[in-house]
Amino acid sequence: MEKTCLIKEPQKKQKLNEEDQDIDENNKCLGDLPEEILRHILSFLPTKDAVRTSLLSKRWEYLWASIPNLDFGRSFPAKRNLLMNFVERVLCLRDSYAIKQFTLSCDVLHDASRVNRWISAVVRHNVQELYIKLDNFKGKFSLPYCLFTCKTLISLHLRMSYILKLPTTICFSNLKTLTIIKVTFSDEYLTQQFFSGLPVLENLCLKNCSWKGLKFVHLSAPKLHSLSITELKWLNLSYGDGCQIMIFALGLKKFDYFGELFNEYCLYKSFSLERAEINVILDNASAQIAHRMYKLLIGLSNVEVLSLSLEVVEALRDAGERLYHMPMFNNLANLVFFEGSTIDLGCVGLLRILHNSPCLKTMKFSWGISLRENDDWKLDPLPPCFLSHLKWIVVRNYDGDKEEFFAMKILLKNAIVLDEIDIYCSERLAGNLEKQVNLCKQLIEIPKGSQNCEIVFLNPWQDVVKQ
Structure with a gap:
């Protein structure tokens, strides 16, 4: 038995040495890759993990600072200060490479200016996809004006329970996808400017937004293909007079509505419409709701595939004479x-x-x-x-x-x-x-x-x- 053990011992060491050698060779091979490929590999990691690669070697120390995707979302520690300081450090060490995708989810509290600096820095780095989720505002807040004229932005996802303060100059010259969640629009003229500065927009999602005090909004997007609107009661909205929203999108192919018809939506000359889903949820029908339903259906007259909820046909019972003028x-x-x-x-x-x-x-x-x-x-x-x-x-x-x-x-x-x-x-x-x-x-x-x-x-x- 002892002899057998003495014979196998060197073989085991030899095997371990071979494995160590393979690992060293693999590390060496990875380290020999061009920096552009390494940055691409790091872009698939969570940002905090990409930063940790700085410990591997001298070459990796600041490689993470040029990765194209930065994600400061829910995966970070619950302690807010750690997240805020980490974002600050990453952006301060950022080199001249462009940022392809930037995600930020945090509580603003009293750090509005700090958050604005981050977004401005991202815009300066020619960001293409921007996902912003902001909560718990403790003071005045407005997004940096440079965001609204960003020429490189292709996709914008904005979620914040706050009034959107808009600049007088707005033009998203390359924006194709726009998602706005829980935002309040309060200025009729500037809101009009905002929805008129989308020349190449293809996908628009408006979810639980509030048109506070606005009577009329003109949404014009000549290349819009898909439009989705959601508005639910938990926002403490009321039926009231609502806002009349005119939608000019001659190339619209898909339209979805889910909600309680707090506002009036009119689709103008949607000749190319292929699919529409109207899922209305109502506690009580009324003549006003029937009128809004009637106006919405007029805009859907060219649709090929139509999906409806029970409340749609039930609401039309109160349409009166309009029922006989359906499209x-x-x-x-x-x-x-x-x-x-x-x-x-x-x-x-x-x-x-x-x-x-x-x-x-x-x-x-x-x-x-x-x-x-x-x-x-x-x-x-x-x-x-x-x-x-x-x-x-x-x-x-x-x-x-x-x-x-x-x-x-x-x-x-x-x-x-x-x-x-x-x-x-x-x-x-x-x-x-x-x-x-x-x-x-x-x-x-x-x-x-x-x-x-x-x-x-x-x-x-x-x-x-x-x-």
Whole structure:
């Protein structure tokens, strides 16, 4: 045993020496790489880890100071002073290399001038992507004016629960993506200037912003492709008179709205619009909300794919005479209703949209459909799409109750060119195979306007049942 041990000992040392040699050679190979490649490698590390590489060797001591991406976000220690001093040190030691991406998330408190110096320094280093999240203001604050004329900025993400103080000169000549969260706009003229200085903007997101006291805003972005707006009640906003926001974006392809219609949004000549999602959440409908919904739908008249929440069609019940002046949706091919609530087929808002969508090909009811009218209720007059274009209907969360069956009966009887209707059973019905079979038989026995229509009864947990 001892002899065996004596024989193996040198082999083990030799192996360790070989591993050490491999590590040294790898370090040497890494150290021999050009600085441009090393900086690129360091850019994938969190900023604090990139700084730690200064301990590796003399060559690495200040290499981190020229990395293109700097991130001072949530990954830093909770102690605010450590973060503030660290940001200060990194920017002070920064060389002349440009900053591609800069992220800052911190509490401002009484250090407004200090934060402004950092942002100004980043702008001087030709920043391309800027992500700013500022909280807890303890005094006056305004972003540095040089930010609003930054020629190198391509993407700006600004989140701060504070009034945005704007300069008189604003021009983002290369800005393509803009996200603004929780910002308050208070000056009508300067806000107008801000949203008119975006000549190449392609993506705009406005989330929970407040248009404090503003009556009218004109948003002009000729190259805008995607616009997303969110406004929720937790901001302590009120319906009131609201702000009228005119959106001039002739190239707009996608529009999303999620909120409570505190303001009036008007899309002007959005001829190229392909997709729109309108998810309205309301406690109570009113004539004012119906008017805002009506104005919004006018701007969506050229859309091809439209997704709506239940509240959209319900709000239109209070539209009065406007309901009979709804726009024609001549390009609308796909109509989708979000999950959350069952859609009443007899709702006047839904019927008006169907009547004004002559080329509608598919309908999807993500949370089911019902008919609260009597069994002898008729779909009269018949929407033109039922006679010529409607080929496919999807109904989810089907439970088979009386009101749901009435709705299915109306659809099957009147959709003359329907090819297929897919019916997904509800979760409550999923475990009752006998009831599923009976419901499927009931649906098959319904007189159908289209002899080619195939009824597909689907259970996510079982096999598909076809007619």
